[in-house]
Amino acid sequence: xxxxxxxxxxxxxxxxxxxxxxxxxxxxxxxxxxxxxxxxxxxxxxxxxxxxxxxxxxxxxxxxxxxxxxxxxxxxxxxxxxxxxxxxxxxxxxxxxxxxxxxxxxxxxxxxxxxxxxxxxxxxxxxxxxxxxxxxxxxxxxxxxxxxxxxxxxxxxxxxxxxxxxxxxxxxxxxxxxxxxxxxxxxxxxxxxxxxxxxxxxxxxxxxxxxxxxxxxxxxxxxxxxxxxxxxxxxxxxxxxxxxxxxxxxxxxxxxxxxxxxxxxxxxxxxxxxxxxxxxxxxxxxxxxxxxxxxxxxxxxxxxxxxxxxxxxxxxxxxxxxxxxxxxxxxxxxxxxxxxxxxxxxxxxxxxxxxxxxxxxxxxxxxxxxxxxxxxxxxxxxxxxxxxxxxxxxxxxxxxxxxxxxxxxxxxxxxxxxxxxxxxxxxxxxxxxxxxxxxxxxxxxxxxxxxxxxxxxxxxxxxxx
Amino acid sequence: xxxxxxxxxxxxxxxxxxxxxxxxxxxxxxxxxxxxxxxxxxxxxxxxxxxxxxxxxxxxxxxxxxxxxxxxxxxxxxxxxxxxxxxxxxxxxxxxxxxxxxxxxxxxxxxxxxxxxxxxxxxxxxxxxxxxxxxxxxxxxxxxxxxxxxxxxxxxxxxxxxxxxxxxxxxxxxxxxxxxxxxxxxxxxxxxxxxxxxxxxxxxxxxxxxxxxxxxxxxxxxxxxxxxxxxxxxxxxxxxxxxxxxxxxxxxxxxxxxxxxxxxxxxxxxxxxxxxxxxxxxxxxxxxxxxxxxxxxxxxxxxxxxxxxxxxxxxxxxxxxxxxxxxxxxxxxxxxxxxxxxxxxxxxxxxxxxxxxxxxxxxxxxxxxxxxxxxxxxxxxxxxxxxxxxxxxxxxxxxxxxxxxxxxxxxxxxxxxxxxxxxxxxxxxxxxxxxxxxxxxxxxxxxxxxxxxxxxxxxxxxxxx
Numbered sequence: 001x002x003x004x005x006x007x008x009x010x011x012x013x014x015x016x017x018x019x020x021x022x023x024x025x026x027x028x029x030x031x032x033x034x035x036x037x038x039x040x041x042x043x044x045x046x047x048x049x050x051x052x053x054x055x056x057x058x059x060x061x062x063x064x065x066x067x068x069x070x071x072x073x074x075x076x077x078x079x080x081x082x083x084x085x086x087x088x089x090x091x092x093x094x095x096x097x098x099x100x101x102x103x104x105x106x107x108x109x110x111x112x113x114x115x116x117x118x119x120x121x122x123x124x125x126x127x128x129x130x131x132x133x134x135x136x137x138x139x140x141x142x143x144x145x146x147x148x149x150x151x152x153x154x155x156x157x158x159x160x161x162x163x164x165x166x167x168x169x170x171x172x173x174x175x176x177x178x179x180x181x182x183x184x185x186x187x188x189x190x191x192x193x194x195x196x197x198x199x200x201x202x203x204x205x206x207x208x209x210x211x212x213x214x215x216x217x218x219x220x221x222x223x224x225x226x227x228x229x230x231x232x233x234x235x236x237x238x239x240x241x242x243x244x245x246x247x248x249x250x251x252x253x254x255x256x257x258x259x260x261x262x263x264x265x266x267x268x269x270x271x272x273x274x275x276x277x278x279x280x281x282x283x284x285x286x287x288x289x290x291x292x293x294x295x296x297x298x299x300x301x302x303x304x305x306x307x308x309x310x311x312x313x314x315x316x317x318x319x320x321x322x323x324x325x326x327x328x329x330x331x332x333x334x335x336x337x338x339x340x341x342x343x344x345x346x347x348x349x350x351x352x353x354x355x356x357x358x359x360x361x362x363x364x365x366x367x368x369x370x371x372x373x374x375x376x377x378x379x380x381x382x383x384x385x386x387x388x389x390x391x392x393x394x395x396x397x398x399x400x401x402x403x404x405x406x407x408x409x410x411x412x413x414x415x416x417x418x419x420x421x422x423x424x425x426x427x428x429x430x431x432x433x434x435x436x437x438x439x440x441x442x443x444x445x446x447x448x449x450x451x452x453x454x455x456x457x458x459x460x461x462x463x464x465x
Numbered sequence: 466x467x468x469x470x471x472x473x474x475x476x477x478x479x480x481x482x483x484x485x486x487x488x489x490x491x492x493x494x495x496x497x498x499x500x501x502x503x504x505x506x507x508x509x510x511x512x513x514x515x516x517x518x519x520x521x522x523x524x525x526x527x528x529x530x531x532x533x534x535x536x537x538x539x540x541x542x543x544x545x546x547x548x549x550x551x552x553x554x555x556x557x558x559x560x561x562x563x564x565x566x567x568x569x570x571x572x573x574x575x576x577x578x579x580x581x582x583x584x585x586x587x588x589x590x591x592x593x594x595x596x597x598x599x600x601x602x603x604x605x606x607x608x609x610x611x612x613x614x615x616x617x618x619x620x621x622x623x624x625x626x627x628x629x630x631x632x633x634x635x636x637x638x639x640x641x642x643x644x645x646x647x648x649x650x651x652x653x654x655x656x657x658x659x660x661x662x663x664x665x666x667x668x669x670x671x672x673x674x675x676x677x678x679x680x681x682x683x684x685x686x687x688x689x690x691x692x693x694x695x696x697x698x699x700x701x702x703x704x705x706x707x708x709x710x711x712x713x714x715x716x717x718x719x720x721x722x723x724x725x726x727x728x729x730x731x732x733x734x735x736x737x738x739x740x741x742x743x744x745x746x747x748x749x750x751x752x753x754x755x756x757x758x759x760x761x762x763x764x765x766x767x768x769x770x771x772x773x774x775x776x777x778x779x780x781x782x783x784x785x786x787x788x789x790x791x792x793x794x795x796x797x798x799x800x801x802x803x804x805x806x807x808x809x810x811x812x813x814x815x816x817x818x819x820x821x822x823x824x825x826x827x828x829x830x831x832x833x834x835x836x837x838x839x840x841x842x843x844x845x846x847x848x849x850x851x852x853x854x855x856x857x858x859x860x861x862x863x864x865x866x867x868x869x870x871x872x873x874x875x876x877x878x879x880x881x882x883x884x885x886x887x888x889x890x891x892x893x894x895x896x897x898x899x900x901x902x903x904x905x906x907x908x909x910x911x912x913x914x915x916x917x918x919x920x921x922x923x924x925x926x927x928x929x930x
Contacts, residue, residue, distance in 0.1 A: 119897065257889075258889055258893060272893070272896050272897060273896065273897075273901070274896045274904050277902065277903055277904075281903075281904075401874055401877050402874065402877075402878065402893065405870060405874060406871065406874060409866055409867065409870060409871060412866050412867075413867065424722075424723055428723060428737070428867065431737050431738065431739045432584065432737060432738075432899070433899070434897070434898070434899040434900075434901065435899075436738070436899065437742065438742055438746070439739050439742075439746075
């Protein structure tokens, strides 16, 4: 057992922090560690501190919990930093609400789902080009890490993971790793086919929200043949259990047939406009809910999140309640949340090898992609470090050329716009948008977004007039 | 002097054949060579043979002219093959008319300028995805070259040069080189700035119809400074002399400002939709004619071409006329046409070194682009072969990432569709088109194009139902 300091930035996103905190409590090897909760909202911070203490005591774990509103204090002596910060600009609204306001402006100018929803990036809260506040705050955090605890791992959990990790790696020496849980949806596939998880020889690789099941073998045989059979015999009876349940949707199958490998997790939500023109189209491809990235389900989800947060804040006020009784599933000691952050820490600190899917600099891991791009790839992590697996078999040529490269081009544009402040790049990004009908439309939508009160810094950054 | 056999395929495109034939007549080192004119249209072939004989005699050149309607006979013993063939499908219309018919179908379905007009490929007769007849005929010719005269150079002159050279290089061992004259528009720039051509240190590089003035120095100084001054002081007075005169247009300057190097020749016509939404937009960016790629100027140009061809065919009937009196400029002995084909032959055959801009396999010439892609680059040609220059300075990152790579992706899709016959690739190509509003629209436009009588072979190739 080694004692390390684990910091949660944006700990006020109560639900997510508690989920990972419970993973720490359940990982005995990490007991005696320091857990530092940091948020600029002192009220939420007090609540999450209270709930964390009680959770720890109910489980009987032994951790030292601190909380602070100071980023600098939190980072002092830190070994691991889980960054879940969702930044926001000036104003009373939370970050998600500000996203939604920008989406409404986009829709007013003819951009269904807003200008950040793009071919190969349709996930509703993965804003890349109007997200100056988030990108800037994330970079400031990375710079503080570089200054205060340069050897720490910055575990980027808040989106857009791809753009943030890329910006940080190009601007600092901070050891940033991007985390996402989308890969776990391989289980939906294995379950549908009735495969025993342990017997599947599988690999997924790509970029964040653009990963593909490149290896899929079972009992020494090509398991895609089983999947083809499932498509033929059972896919027509498929029904989504929730708006999030899209792994086996017609969209996933259509992408599989075109690209030659199955898209995994959020990748299924990130096809081209073919699947996204409007709610009706989305329902055709993602089932009766039309997925989660639409005008009906997304607001409902935000309502659920707000209700859960309210519930958690109320629980923080009522110390008589036993949390493990309210959340029996989450408190099961034999099961971690499925998030990768704590297994990552444990693997490095206590040499408990783990196979994780991490967003790291390519440097030849996917030889067909540029070296200086962040990719999401399987790695073995142990005390000696992060060891990317060989990607075998390689991703198909269609995945590389027709999906990943164009998505990478948009990443490059978003990153360049942010790093240089050249508004021409934002304009060019939108000129290539299928919803754009004229240059005037581009200027008008950007103008209205720049002039939103919470985008004051962005407007200055781009010297918008 | 060496005697070689130079073949013109599609010699019935009278004007172009005569232009190059005159270049041969003016190149004494090539006298005693065989010139073989080949076309499947025996009437036009007889006319061009007649005119070529008379031109040769008027100049006093010494060449052996043959003509044949047989491809095989033409290729026997060939050393150089100039391919200007514009294929056509069944029906009475010529190839250009068939292009225009397909464009009309596209426009009917909401695709202004037709579905082959694409971001970075707006040149009106550069069809890539509906051009099965042309791609297939060009490949058949290349295969015949491989079989009959494997050591000959196939000089691909007919468009789409990029897609055809790529397909041939991926499917045969034929030594194909792509030829284009667009680079010559650097002269427009030098003239506007009052520079002496010989004193300019310049280089252009990129891909066909996507080339950029990467090096531009004068008297040891950065000549882009002179160009910036020209923009500031004189660009507002610029007026196009013809629809083709776009090298110094607002579009060229706008692209220069964004990409960091000046686009040259047809590249200026190949920007994004920003410059092309409609005729009004085109006029804003290309001057009063709106360039040549629009619904007014392009049909006029085809009319001019037809009138010229008619005139040439009439001249072939009237042997009393002296051609050098009708075309005094073309018959000037001190001046070649500016086309690169004959200097290329002379450089290789007679070791007359020439600096030419050729479409050849990249293999690291532009290190930032894939090796297996055809690029258009400056080369020194002499008896020892083709020697690409080092591209110095390199193309800007924006040119590579935001212009060339997306254009290359579309080339890859067009080439894959053609080579595999997978109609899903055609659909996917159009799904990403900004003019597409629904998958149904994609299917409808492709369906109508496939069912045109002259696209019978294409329909079979894609197993269209």
